[in-house]
Amino acid sequence: MVDSLGLIQQGNGSGAIHNAAWSRASGTKPNDGPSFNDVLKQNLEQVNQLQQNAEMAIEDLVSGRRDDVASVMIAKQKADLAFQMLLQVRNKMLAALEEIKEMRV
Template sequence: MSAISSIVGPSSSPGGIQQIMAMRQQIIDRSDLLKQIHATQAATPSDTANVQAPAQGFATTLKTALDSVNSVQNNAEDVTDAYQKGEVTDVAKVMLARQEAGVAFEATLQVRNKLLSAYQDIMRMGL
């Protein structure tokens, strides 16, 4: 008895093995996608400073970032609701969306803390 059939069970058909291989490929694809996202996010801070035009103001940049975080959180909420209704059966997709929303929120929170700290430092400076 092979290792795959012992995991799946003795009554599994070749279709069951194909399903397992398809699930494996989905996991690999998602892993590759996450690596691309992390690589893009790691490259973004240094590239953004050089690429942005001076015409774009701080408020516009901040609003764009907050809108992006909001859309990620809305997507996570939609996927979670769909899972609770039984429309989505892929738990990994739900967990990935929720984790992405959590990371985006934490990053936003850290940026807010840094901005607040910088503001307080500026206010403490004597003229």
């Protein structure tokens, strides 16, 4: 899979989340990398910025300040793709939460 938007970070993927959870469960000290909360917050800000850039590009095109339709379409597609990816992350998190709720202790 190609990450043309730069939203997937190799060191901060599910492996980092798994390692942090395993470290806490085993009683060892977690690594000093960014927390899941920080990574999620950073990605939310990136998606928000992409959406704002797309809206600004559309406004510029409509008002006549920009005449490059292709760049506006690319900005809009990037924002849409990033938002769809964010929704999939949310869906996976909700599915994991439901799975955890169903576990017997």
